[in-house]
Amino acid sequence: MTTFQELNISAPILKALSNMGFEEATPIQEQTIPLGLKGEDVIGQAQTGTGKTAAFGIPMIEQIEKKQRKIQGLVVAPTRELAIQVSEEIHRIGKFKGIRSLPIYGGQQMQRQIRSLKEGPHIVVATPGRLLDHMRRKTINISDVKTIVLDEADEMLNMGFIDDIREILKMIPHERQTLLFSATMPKEIRQIASTMMREPKEVKVKSKQLSVENIEQRFIEVHEKQKFDALTNLLDIHVPELAIIFGRTKKRVDELTDGLQARGFRAEGIHGDLTQGKRMSVLNKFKNGRIEILVATDVAARGLDISNVTHVYNFDIPQDPESYVHRIGRTGRAGKTGVAISFITPREMPHLKLIEKVTNAKVKRMDMPTLADAKRGQQKIALKKLTRAIESQDLDDYREEAAALLEEYDSVTIVAATLKMMTKERRQTPVTLSSVQPLSVKRSKDNRKNFRGKNDSNKKRQFGRKGKPAGRNRKFNNKRASK
Ligand SMILES: Nc1ncnc2c1ncn2[C@@H]1O[C@H](COP(=O)(O)OP(=O)(O)OP(=O)(O)O)[C@@H](O)[C@H]1O
Numbered sequence: 044m045t046t047f048q049e050l051n052i053s054a055p056i057l058k059a060l061s062n063m064g065f066e067e068a069t070p071i072q073e074q075t076i077p078l079g080l081k082g083e084d085v086i087g088q089a090q091t092g093t094g095k096t097a098a099f100g101i102p103m104i105e106q107i108e109k110k111q112r113k114i115q116g117l118v119v120a121p122t123r124e125l126a127i128q129v130s131e132e133i134h135r136i137g138k139f140k141g142i143r144s145l146p147i148y149g150g151q152q153m154q155r156q157i158r159s160l161k162e163g164p165h166i167v168v169a170t171p172g173r174l175l176d177h178m179r180r181k182t183i184n185i186s187d188v189k190t191i192v193l194d195e196a197d198e199m200l201n202m203g204f205i206d207d208i209r210e211i212l213k214m215i216p217h218e219r220q221t222l223l224f225s226a227t228m229p230k231e232i233r234q235i236a237s238t239m240m241r242e243p244k245e246v247k248v249k250s251k252q253l254s255v256e257n258i259e260q261r262f263i264e265v266h267e268k269q270k271f272d273a274l275t276n277l278l279d280i281h282v283p284e285l286a287i288i289f290g291r292t293k294k295r296v297d298e299l300t301d302g303l304q305a306r307g308f309r310a311e312g313i314h315g316d317l318t319q320g321k322r323m324s325v326l327n328k329f330k331n332g333r334i335e336i337l338v339a340t341d342v343a344a345r346g347l348d349i350s351n352v353t354h355v356y357n358f359d360i361p362q363d364p365e366s367y368v369h370r371i372g373r374t375g376r377a378g379k380t381g382v383a384i385s386f387i388t389p390r391e392m393p394h395l396k397l398i399e400k401v402t403n404a405k406v407k408r409m410d411m412p413t414l415a416d417a418k419r420g421q422q423k424i425a426l427k428k429l430t431r432a433i434e435s436q437d438l439d440d441y442r443e444e445a446a447a448l449l450e451e452y453d454s455v456t457i458v459a460a461t462l463k464m465m466t467k468e469r470r471q472t473p474v475t476l477s478s479v480q481p482l483s484v485k486r487s488k489d490n491r492k493n494f495r496g497k498n499d500s501n502k503k504r505q506f507g508r509k510g511k512p513a514g515r516n517r518k519f520n521n522k523r524a525s526k
Protein backbone atom coordinates (compact mmCIF):
# COMPACT_ATOMS: atom_id res chain seq x y z
CA MET A 44 0.00 0.00 0.00
CA THR A 45 1.24 3.43 -0.92
CA THR A 46 0.58 6.60 1.00
CA PHE A 47 0.06 9.89 -0.79
CA GLN A 48 3.26 11.25 0.81
CA GLU A 49 5.21 8.58 -1.01
CA LEU A 50 3.76 9.83 -4.28
CA ASN A 51 5.45 13.22 -3.85
CA ILE A 52 2.28 15.19 -3.52
CA SER A 53 2.53 18.74 -2.22
CA ALA A 54 1.48 19.73 1.28
CA PRO A 55 -1.75 21.59 0.48
CA ILE A 56 -3.05 18.64 -1.55
CA LEU A 57 -1.97 16.16 1.13
CA LYS A 58 -3.88 18.18 3.69
CA ALA A 59 -6.99 18.15 1.52
CA LEU A 60 -6.77 14.40 0.91
CA SER A 61 -6.40 13.76 4.59
CA ASN A 62 -9.45 15.97 5.29
CA MET A 63 -11.36 13.92 2.76
CA GLY A 64 -10.46 10.78 4.69
CA PHE A 65 -8.17 9.38 1.99
CA GLU A 66 -5.45 7.52 3.87
CA GLU A 67 -3.84 5.43 1.18
CA ALA A 68 -3.76 5.68 -2.58
CA THR A 69 -5.93 3.18 -4.44
CA PRO A 70 -4.10 1.01 -7.00
CA ILE A 71 -5.09 3.19 -9.99
CA GLN A 72 -3.98 6.30 -8.09
CA GLU A 73 -0.71 4.69 -7.10
CA GLN A 74 0.06 3.76 -10.70
CA THR A 75 -1.14 6.80 -12.63
CA ILE A 76 -0.35 9.76 -10.36
CA PRO A 77 3.44 9.51 -10.89
CA LEU A 78 2.92 9.34 -14.68
CA GLY A 79 0.48 12.21 -14.59
CA LEU A 80 2.91 14.34 -12.57
CA LYS A 81 5.63 13.68 -15.14
CA GLY A 82 3.37 15.09 -17.84
CA GLU A 83 2.86 11.76 -19.60
CA ASP A 84 -0.27 10.89 -21.55
CA VAL A 85 -2.15 8.12 -19.76
CA ILE A 86 -4.94 5.70 -20.52
CA GLY A 87 -6.12 4.55 -17.11
CA GLN A 88 -8.53 1.70 -16.67
CA ALA A 89 -9.74 0.54 -13.28
CA GLN A 90 -12.96 -0.83 -11.88
CA THR A 91 -15.87 1.42 -10.92
CA GLY A 92 -15.64 3.22 -7.61
CA THR A 93 -11.87 2.87 -7.24
CA GLY A 94 -10.91 6.54 -7.25
CA LYS A 95 -10.19 7.42 -10.86
CA THR A 96 -11.35 11.02 -10.30
CA ALA A 97 -8.52 11.71 -7.87
CA ALA A 98 -6.16 9.69 -10.07
CA PHE A 99 -6.46 12.35 -12.78
CA GLY A 100 -7.50 15.21 -10.50
CA ILE A 101 -4.38 15.20 -8.31
CA PRO A 102 -1.77 15.49 -11.07
CA MET A 103 -3.90 18.02 -12.91
CA ILE A 104 -4.20 20.20 -9.83
CA GLU A 105 -0.50 19.85 -9.02
CA GLN A 106 0.44 21.18 -12.44
CA ILE A 107 -1.73 24.29 -12.24
CA GLU A 108 0.02 27.59 -11.80
CA LYS A 109 -2.25 29.26 -9.37
CA LYS A 110 -1.31 32.84 -10.21
CA GLN A 111 -2.24 32.40 -13.84
CA ARG A 112 -5.95 33.03 -14.06
CA LYS A 113 -6.37 31.01 -17.24
CA ILE A 114 -8.03 27.70 -17.86
CA GLN A 115 -5.13 25.28 -17.57
CA GLY A 116 -7.03 22.07 -16.96
CA LEU A 117 -10.07 20.78 -18.81
CA VAL A 118 -12.12 17.71 -17.94
CA VAL A 119 -14.80 16.51 -20.33
CA ALA A 120 -17.50 14.23 -18.96
CA PRO A 121 -20.58 12.72 -20.62
CA THR A 122 -23.36 13.94 -18.32
CA ARG A 123 -24.21 17.11 -16.46
CA GLU A 124 -24.44 15.49 -13.05
CA LEU A 125 -21.06 13.89 -13.52
CA ALA A 126 -19.50 17.21 -14.57
CA ILE A 127 -20.83 18.79 -11.37
CA GLN A 128 -19.61 15.91 -9.22
CA VAL A 129 -16.11 15.85 -10.74
CA SER A 130 -15.82 19.62 -10.39
CA GLU A 131 -16.77 19.33 -6.71
CA GLU A 132 -14.17 16.62 -6.10
CA ILE A 133 -11.51 18.74 -7.82
CA HIS A 134 -12.55 21.67 -5.69
CA ARG A 135 -12.14 19.59 -2.53
CA ILE A 136 -8.71 18.30 -3.55
CA GLY A 137 -7.47 21.72 -4.66
CA LYS A 138 -9.01 23.67 -1.80
CA PHE A 139 -5.83 24.51 0.14
CA LYS A 140 -3.92 25.34 -3.02
CA GLY A 141 -6.69 27.80 -3.89
CA ILE A 142 -7.68 26.10 -7.14
CA ARG A 143 -10.91 27.25 -8.72
CA SER A 144 -12.89 24.67 -10.64
CA LEU A 145 -16.01 25.44 -12.64
CA PRO A 146 -18.60 23.01 -14.03
CA ILE A 147 -20.05 24.00 -17.41
CA TYR A 148 -23.05 22.05 -18.65
CA GLY A 149 -26.23 22.28 -20.66
CA GLY A 150 -29.50 23.29 -19.06
CA GLN A 151 -27.88 26.08 -17.08
CA GLN A 152 -28.16 29.75 -18.07
CA MET A 153 -25.48 30.78 -20.56
CA GLN A 154 -25.13 34.24 -19.05
CA ARG A 155 -24.47 32.86 -15.62
CA GLN A 156 -21.80 30.56 -16.99
CA ILE A 157 -20.22 33.39 -18.97
CA ARG A 158 -19.99 35.45 -15.78
CA SER A 159 -18.39 32.55 -13.91
CA LEU A 160 -15.96 31.96 -16.75
CA LYS A 161 -14.87 35.61 -16.53
CA GLU A 162 -13.91 35.05 -12.90
CA GLY A 163 -10.97 33.03 -14.14
CA PRO A 164 -11.28 29.37 -13.13
CA HIS A 165 -8.11 27.26 -13.33
CA ILE A 166 -10.02 24.13 -14.22
CA VAL A 167 -13.25 23.65 -16.16
CA VAL A 168 -15.26 20.43 -16.06
CA ALA A 169 -17.64 20.39 -19.00
CA THR A 170 -20.11 18.36 -20.97
CA PRO A 171 -19.10 18.45 -24.64
CA GLY A 172 -22.20 20.12 -26.09
CA ARG A 173 -22.12 23.13 -23.82
CA LEU A 174 -18.37 23.45 -24.06
CA LEU A 175 -18.68 23.63 -27.86
CA ASP A 176 -21.38 26.27 -27.54
CA HIS A 177 -19.03 28.43 -25.50
CA MET A 178 -16.18 27.77 -27.92
CA ARG A 179 -18.27 28.85 -30.90
CA ARG A 180 -19.45 31.98 -29.13
CA LYS A 181 -15.89 32.65 -28.04
CA THR A 182 -17.00 32.92 -24.45
CA ILE A 183 -14.38 30.42 -23.34
CA ASN A 184 -10.68 30.35 -24.09
CA ILE A 185 -9.10 26.92 -23.90
CA SER A 186 -5.89 27.79 -25.72
CA ASP A 187 -3.87 27.68 -22.49
CA VAL A 188 -5.04 24.23 -21.46
CA LYS A 189 -2.09 22.05 -20.48
CA THR A 190 -3.99 18.96 -19.39
CA ILE A 191 -7.19 17.56 -20.80
CA VAL A 192 -9.01 14.62 -19.27
CA LEU A 193 -11.70 12.55 -20.89
CA ASP A 194 -13.53 11.01 -17.98
CA GLU A 195 -15.53 7.97 -19.09
CA ALA A 196 -13.19 8.03 -22.07
CA ASP A 197 -14.73 5.13 -23.98
CA GLU A 198 -18.13 6.80 -23.80
CA MET A 199 -16.65 10.12 -24.90
CA LEU A 200 -14.97 8.45 -27.87
CA ASN A 201 -17.88 6.38 -29.06
CA MET A 202 -19.93 7.37 -32.06
CA GLY A 203 -22.14 9.80 -30.24
CA PHE A 204 -19.40 12.10 -28.98
CA ILE A 205 -16.34 11.55 -31.11
CA ASP A 206 -16.82 14.50 -33.48
CA ASP A 207 -17.38 16.85 -30.55
CA ILE A 208 -14.19 15.63 -28.92
CA ARG A 209 -12.20 16.07 -32.12
CA GLU A 210 -13.48 19.60 -32.41
CA ILE A 211 -12.55 20.37 -28.82
CA LEU A 212 -9.06 18.88 -29.18
CA LYS A 213 -8.40 21.04 -32.22
CA MET A 214 -8.57 24.12 -30.02
CA ILE A 215 -6.14 22.86 -27.42
CA PRO A 216 -2.38 23.24 -27.87
CA HIS A 217 -0.67 20.26 -29.42
CA GLU A 218 1.84 19.84 -26.65
CA ARG A 219 -0.96 19.16 -24.19
CA GLN A 220 -1.15 16.25 -21.79
CA THR A 221 -4.09 13.96 -22.49
CA LEU A 222 -5.50 11.67 -19.81
CA LEU A 223 -8.18 9.08 -20.51
CA PHE A 224 -9.97 7.24 -17.74
CA SER A 225 -12.74 4.68 -17.58
CA ALA A 226 -13.69 1.36 -16.03
CA THR A 227 -14.14 -0.05 -19.52
CA MET A 228 -12.05 0.43 -22.64
CA PRO A 229 -13.06 -1.70 -25.61
CA LYS A 230 -10.25 -2.36 -28.07
CA GLU A 231 -11.69 -0.28 -30.93
CA ILE A 232 -11.97 2.74 -28.67
CA ARG A 233 -8.46 2.26 -27.33
CA GLN A 234 -7.24 2.44 -30.90
CA ILE A 235 -9.08 5.67 -31.63
CA ALA A 236 -7.77 7.05 -28.37
CA SER A 237 -4.14 6.44 -29.15
CA THR A 238 -4.39 8.52 -32.34
CA MET A 239 -5.18 11.54 -30.15
CA MET A 240 -2.36 11.03 -27.71
CA ARG A 241 1.43 11.12 -27.57
CA GLU A 242 2.89 7.73 -26.72
CA PRO A 243 0.30 7.07 -24.08
CA LYS A 244 1.17 4.88 -21.13
CA GLU A 245 -1.56 2.35 -20.57
CA VAL A 246 -2.36 1.49 -17.01
CA LYS A 247 -4.78 -1.28 -16.38
CA VAL A 248 -5.27 -2.31 -12.82
CA LYS A 249 -4.97 -6.04 -12.66
CA SER A 250 -8.15 -7.75 -11.70
CA LYS A 251 -9.77 -10.95 -12.65
CA GLN A 252 -13.00 -9.35 -13.75
CA LEU A 253 -14.12 -6.06 -15.26
CA SER A 254 -16.70 -5.42 -12.58
CA VAL A 255 -16.01 -4.99 -8.89
CA GLU A 256 -15.74 -8.27 -6.94
CA ASN A 257 -17.65 -6.93 -3.95
CA ILE A 258 -20.86 -6.58 -5.93
CA GLU A 259 -23.02 -9.67 -5.66
CA GLN A 260 -24.38 -10.19 -9.18
CA ARG A 261 -27.58 -12.10 -9.79
CA PHE A 262 -30.22 -12.46 -12.46
CA ILE A 263 -33.84 -13.52 -12.58
CA GLU A 264 -35.25 -15.06 -15.72
CA VAL A 265 -38.62 -13.44 -16.03
CA HIS A 266 -41.25 -12.75 -18.67
CA GLU A 267 -41.81 -9.13 -19.54
CA LYS A 268 -45.28 -9.08 -17.95
CA GLN A 269 -44.02 -10.44 -14.62
CA LYS A 270 -41.20 -7.96 -14.25
CA PHE A 271 -42.98 -5.27 -12.29
CA ASP A 272 -44.43 -7.59 -9.63
CA ALA A 273 -41.06 -9.30 -9.36
CA LEU A 274 -39.46 -5.91 -8.81
CA THR A 275 -41.77 -4.76 -6.03
CA ASN A 276 -41.56 -8.16 -4.33
CA LEU A 277 -37.78 -7.96 -4.45
CA LEU A 278 -37.76 -4.45 -3.05
CA ASP A 279 -39.86 -5.65 -0.12
CA ILE A 280 -37.47 -8.53 0.48
CA HIS A 281 -34.24 -6.55 0.11
CA VAL A 282 -35.44 -3.31 1.69
CA PRO A 283 -32.55 -1.39 0.14
CA GLU A 284 -31.21 1.66 1.86
CA LEU A 285 -30.86 3.34 -1.53
CA ALA A 286 -31.57 1.61 -4.83
CA ILE A 287 -31.17 2.58 -8.47
CA ILE A 288 -33.46 0.94 -11.00
CA PHE A 289 -32.41 1.22 -14.63
CA GLY A 290 -34.99 1.22 -17.41
CA ARG A 291 -34.34 1.27 -21.14
CA THR A 292 -36.17 4.41 -22.20
CA LYS A 293 -37.41 7.67 -20.76
CA LYS A 294 -41.01 6.56 -21.10
CA ARG A 295 -40.16 3.36 -19.30
CA VAL A 296 -38.58 5.32 -16.45
CA ASP A 297 -41.70 7.49 -16.13
CA GLU A 298 -44.01 4.48 -16.10
CA LEU A 299 -41.89 2.60 -13.61
CA THR A 300 -41.74 5.61 -11.31
CA ASP A 301 -45.53 6.03 -11.42
CA GLY A 302 -46.02 2.32 -10.77
CA LEU A 303 -43.66 2.27 -7.82
CA GLN A 304 -45.29 5.33 -6.31
CA ALA A 305 -48.70 3.71 -6.75
CA ARG A 306 -47.46 0.80 -4.66
CA GLY A 307 -46.20 3.11 -1.96
CA PHE A 308 -42.48 3.34 -2.66
CA ARG A 309 -40.66 6.64 -2.35
CA ALA A 310 -39.35 6.66 -5.91
CA GLU A 311 -38.51 9.36 -8.45
CA GLY A 312 -37.19 9.24 -11.98
CA ILE A 313 -34.29 10.88 -13.77
CA HIS A 314 -33.70 11.10 -17.52
CA GLY A 315 -32.71 13.47 -20.27
CA ASP A 316 -36.14 14.99 -20.92
CA LEU A 317 -36.46 16.55 -17.48
CA THR A 318 -35.41 20.12 -16.84
CA GLN A 319 -32.01 20.53 -15.27
CA GLY A 320 -33.65 21.87 -12.12
CA LYS A 321 -35.75 18.74 -11.79
CA ARG A 322 -32.78 16.45 -12.48
CA MET A 323 -30.79 18.13 -9.74
CA SER A 324 -33.62 18.12 -7.22
CA VAL A 325 -34.32 14.41 -7.79
CA LEU A 326 -30.66 13.54 -7.42
CA ASN A 327 -30.33 15.62 -4.27
CA LYS A 328 -33.38 14.02 -2.72
CA PHE A 329 -31.86 10.64 -3.44
CA LYS A 330 -28.50 11.60 -1.95
CA ASN A 331 -30.22 12.88 1.20
CA GLY A 332 -32.33 9.75 1.48
CA ARG A 333 -35.61 11.63 1.07
CA ILE A 334 -36.40 9.16 -1.67
CA GLU A 335 -35.22 5.58 -1.45
CA ILE A 336 -35.39 4.66 -5.12
CA LEU A 337 -33.96 6.40 -8.13
CA VAL A 338 -35.40 5.18 -11.42
CA ALA A 339 -33.05 6.09 -14.26
CA THR A 340 -32.03 5.73 -17.85
CA ASP A 341 -28.36 5.29 -18.65
CA VAL A 342 -27.95 8.99 -17.95
CA ALA A 343 -27.16 7.85 -14.39
CA ALA A 344 -25.08 4.84 -15.40
CA ARG A 345 -21.64 6.40 -15.51
CA GLY A 346 -19.47 7.90 -12.86
CA LEU A 347 -22.06 8.99 -10.30
CA ASP A 348 -20.73 8.46 -6.81
CA ILE A 349 -23.54 8.23 -4.30
CA SER A 350 -22.63 6.55 -1.07
CA ASN A 351 -24.99 3.98 0.42
CA VAL A 352 -26.49 2.79 -2.84
CA THR A 353 -26.92 -0.78 -1.67
CA HIS A 354 -28.82 -2.21 -4.66
CA VAL A 355 -28.92 -1.77 -8.42
CA TYR A 356 -31.71 -3.36 -10.44
CA ASN A 357 -31.50 -3.71 -14.19
CA PHE A 358 -35.21 -3.75 -14.85
CA ASP A 359 -34.27 -3.87 -18.52
CA ILE A 360 -31.02 -5.41 -19.60
CA PRO A 361 -28.51 -2.78 -20.71
CA GLN A 362 -27.53 -2.20 -24.33
CA ASP A 363 -24.03 -3.55 -24.05
CA PRO A 364 -21.73 -5.24 -21.56
CA GLU A 365 -19.87 -2.00 -20.85
CA SER A 366 -23.08 -0.31 -19.85
CA TYR A 367 -23.78 -3.23 -17.51
CA VAL A 368 -20.42 -2.74 -15.80
CA HIS A 369 -21.07 0.97 -15.25
CA ARG A 370 -24.66 0.56 -14.12
CA ILE A 371 -23.90 -2.03 -11.46
CA GLY A 372 -20.87 0.01 -10.47
CA ARG A 373 -23.17 2.60 -8.87
CA THR A 374 -23.09 0.27 -5.88
CA GLY A 375 -20.13 -1.43 -4.21
CA ARG A 376 -18.00 1.74 -4.31
CA ALA A 377 -14.86 2.55 -2.35
CA GLY A 378 -14.66 -0.95 -0.90
CA LYS A 379 -18.30 -1.22 0.15
CA THR A 380 -20.45 -4.17 -0.80
CA GLY A 381 -23.46 -4.07 -3.07
CA VAL A 382 -26.06 -6.19 -4.80
CA ALA A 383 -26.95 -6.04 -8.49
CA ILE A 384 -29.96 -7.87 -9.91
CA SER A 385 -30.80 -8.07 -13.59
CA PHE A 386 -34.13 -9.06 -15.06
CA ILE A 387 -33.63 -11.14 -18.16
CA THR A 388 -36.43 -12.32 -20.43
CA PRO A 389 -35.94 -15.77 -21.93
CA ARG A 390 -35.12 -14.26 -25.33
CA GLU A 391 -32.46 -12.07 -23.80
CA MET A 392 -30.47 -14.88 -22.25
CA PRO A 393 -27.75 -14.66 -24.95
CA HIS A 394 -27.12 -11.08 -23.85
CA LEU A 395 -26.48 -12.26 -20.35
CA LYS A 396 -24.00 -14.81 -21.62
CA LEU A 397 -22.18 -12.05 -23.48
CA ILE A 398 -22.12 -9.86 -20.39
CA GLU A 399 -20.59 -12.73 -18.43
CA LYS A 400 -18.03 -13.31 -21.16
CA VAL A 401 -16.95 -9.70 -21.54
CA THR A 402 -16.88 -8.96 -17.81
CA ASN A 403 -15.41 -12.34 -16.91
CA ALA A 404 -17.80 -12.61 -14.00
CA LYS A 405 -20.47 -15.12 -13.13
CA VAL A 406 -23.99 -13.80 -12.69
CA LYS A 407 -25.86 -16.27 -10.53
CA ARG A 408 -29.44 -17.26 -11.18
CA MET A 409 -31.98 -16.54 -8.47
CA ASP A 410 -35.55 -17.66 -8.07
CA MET A 411 -38.48 -15.50 -8.90
CA PRO A 412 -39.54 -13.80 -5.66
CA THR A 413 -43.13 -14.47 -4.63
CA LEU A 414 -45.65 -12.26 -2.89
CA ALA A 415 -45.33 -14.54 0.17
CA ASP A 416 -41.57 -13.91 0.20
CA ALA A 417 -42.25 -10.20 0.00
CA LYS A 418 -44.65 -10.35 2.94
CA ARG A 419 -42.11 -12.28 4.98
CA GLY A 420 -39.58 -9.60 4.07
CA GLN A 421 -41.83 -6.89 5.44
CA GLN A 422 -42.57 -8.97 8.57
CA LYS A 423 -38.86 -9.15 9.19
CA ILE A 424 -38.66 -5.38 9.12
CA ALA A 425 -41.47 -5.12 11.65
CA LEU A 426 -39.72 -7.68 13.83
CA LYS A 427 -36.50 -5.69 13.67
CA LYS A 428 -38.32 -2.53 14.71
CA LEU A 429 -40.03 -4.33 17.57
CA THR A 430 -36.76 -5.83 18.77
CA ARG A 431 -35.15 -2.41 18.67
CA ALA A 432 -38.00 -1.00 20.77
CA ILE A 433 -37.64 -3.83 23.28
CA GLU A 434 -33.91 -3.23 23.55
CA SER A 435 -34.34 0.51 23.94
CA GLN A 436 -35.91 -0.22 27.37
CA ASP A 437 -37.71 3.09 27.21
CA LEU A 438 -41.07 1.42 27.81
CA ASP A 439 -42.23 2.42 31.27
CA ASP A 440 -45.18 4.44 29.99
CA TYR A 441 -46.59 1.30 28.36
CA ARG A 442 -46.05 -1.34 31.03
CA GLU A 443 -49.34 -0.91 32.83
CA GLU A 444 -51.40 -1.31 29.65
CA ALA A 445 -49.26 -4.27 28.64
CA ALA A 446 -49.87 -6.02 31.95
CA ALA A 447 -53.62 -5.43 31.57
CA LEU A 448 -53.61 -6.93 28.07
CA LEU A 449 -51.72 -9.97 29.29
CA GLU A 450 -54.45 -10.73 31.75
CA GLU A 451 -56.93 -11.04 28.92
CA TYR A 452 -54.88 -12.59 26.06
CA ASP A 453 -51.94 -14.91 25.81
CA SER A 454 -48.56 -13.34 25.06
CA VAL A 455 -48.09 -14.92 21.61
CA THR A 456 -51.40 -13.49 20.41
CA ILE A 457 -50.46 -10.02 21.60
CA VAL A 458 -47.05 -10.07 19.97
CA ALA A 459 -48.53 -11.46 16.74
CA ALA A 460 -51.08 -8.64 16.66
CA THR A 461 -48.39 -6.07 17.30
CA LEU A 462 -46.32 -7.42 14.44
CA LYS A 463 -49.32 -7.49 12.16
CA MET A 464 -50.02 -3.86 12.86
CA MET A 465 -46.44 -2.92 12.27
CA THR A 466 -46.06 -4.82 9.04
CA LYS A 467 -46.44 -2.62 6.02
CA GLU A 468 -49.01 -4.23 3.77
CA ARG A 469 -47.99 -3.36 0.29
CA ARG A 470 -50.75 -2.02 -1.91
CA GLN A 471 -51.08 -4.48 -4.78
CA THR A 472 -52.27 -1.80 -7.18
CA PRO A 473 -52.24 -3.38 -10.64
CA VAL A 474 -49.57 -1.79 -12.80
CA THR A 475 -49.26 -2.36 -16.52
CA LEU A 476 -46.28 -1.01 -18.38
CA SER A 477 -46.23 -0.31 -22.11
CA SER A 478 -44.55 -3.10 -23.95
CA VAL A 479 -40.95 -2.68 -24.99
CA GLN A 480 -39.10 -4.39 -27.73
CA PRO A 481 -36.62 -6.88 -26.37
CA LEU A 482 -33.03 -6.43 -27.44
CA SER A 483 -32.61 -8.30 -30.65
CA VAL A 484 -29.82 -10.73 -31.07
CA LYS A 485 -28.89 -12.68 -34.13
CA ARG A 486 -27.43 -15.98 -33.30
CA SER A 487 -24.17 -15.38 -35.02
CA LYS A 488 -20.80 -16.27 -33.60
CA ASP A 489 -19.87 -12.69 -33.05
CA ASN A 490 -23.07 -11.63 -31.39
CA ARG A 491 -21.40 -8.58 -29.94
CA LYS A 492 -21.95 -6.68 -33.17
CA ASN A 493 -25.64 -7.43 -32.97
CA PHE A 494 -25.94 -6.63 -29.33
CA ARG A 495 -27.44 -3.21 -29.68
CA GLY A 496 -31.20 -3.08 -29.87
CA LYS A 497 -33.15 -1.83 -32.83
CA ASN A 498 -33.81 1.44 -31.08
CA ASP A 499 -30.16 2.23 -31.00
CA SER A 500 -29.17 1.47 -34.54
CA ASN A 501 -26.43 3.48 -36.13
CA LYS A 502 -28.79 4.52 -38.87
CA LYS A 503 -30.84 6.57 -36.48
CA ARG A 504 -27.81 8.44 -35.28
CA GLN A 505 -27.22 9.98 -38.66
CA PHE A 506 -30.30 12.12 -38.39
CA GLY A 507 -31.11 15.10 -36.27
CA ARG A 508 -33.65 15.17 -33.54
CA LYS A 509 -36.59 15.91 -35.75
CA GLY A 510 -35.43 13.77 -38.62
CA LYS A 511 -33.26 16.54 -39.99
CA PRO A 512 -30.23 15.38 -41.89
CA ALA A 513 -26.87 15.23 -40.23
CA GLY A 514 -25.27 18.51 -39.42
CA ARG A 515 -25.18 20.57 -36.29
CA ASN A 516 -28.22 18.74 -35.02
CA ARG A 517 -26.69 15.35 -35.42
CA LYS A 518 -25.09 15.63 -32.06
CA PHE A 519 -28.45 16.00 -30.43
CA ASN A 520 -29.38 12.59 -31.56
CA ASN A 521 -26.58 10.74 -29.92
CA LYS A 522 -26.78 8.90 -26.65
CA ARG A 523 -26.79 12.12 -24.69
CA ALA A 524 -30.12 13.08 -26.13
CA SER A 525 -31.64 9.65 -26.01
CA LYS A 526 -31.08 8.92 -22.33
N1 LIG B 1 -7.58 6.97 -1.83
C1 LIG B 1 -8.84 6.95 -1.44
N2 LIG B 1 -9.19 6.58 -0.19
C2 LIG B 1 -10.50 6.57 0.17
N3 LIG B 1 -11.54 6.90 -0.61
C3 LIG B 1 -11.25 7.26 -1.87
C4 LIG B 1 -9.91 7.31 -2.35
N4 LIG B 1 -9.95 7.71 -3.64
C5 LIG B 1 -11.24 7.90 -3.95
N5 LIG B 1 -12.04 7.64 -2.89
C6 LIG B 1 -13.51 7.73 -2.85
O1 LIG B 1 -14.02 6.62 -3.55
C7 LIG B 1 -15.24 6.94 -4.21
C8 LIG B 1 -15.20 6.54 -5.67
O2 LIG B 1 -14.28 7.34 -6.37
P1 LIG B 1 -14.51 7.79 -7.89
O3 LIG B 1 -15.86 8.36 -8.06
O4 LIG B 1 -13.34 8.61 -8.27
O5 LIG B 1 -14.46 6.36 -8.60
P2 LIG B 1 -14.28 6.01 -10.15
O6 LIG B 1 -13.15 5.05 -10.21
O7 LIG B 1 -14.18 7.25 -10.93
O8 LIG B 1 -15.62 5.23 -10.46
P3 LIG B 1 -16.52 5.20 -11.82
O9 LIG B 1 -15.84 4.23 -12.76
O10 LIG B 1 -17.84 4.70 -11.38
O11 LIG B 1 -16.53 6.58 -12.36
C9 LIG B 1 -15.43 8.43 -4.01
O12 LIG B 1 -16.39 8.65 -2.98
C10 LIG B 1 -14.08 8.92 -3.61
O13 LIG B 1 -14.15 10.08 -2.82
Ligand SMILES: [Mg+2]
Pocket residue numbers: 095096194346
Ligand atom coordinates in the same frame (compact mmCIF):
# COMPACT_ATOMS: atom_id res chain seq x y z
MG1 LIG C 1 -15.34 8.19 -12.32
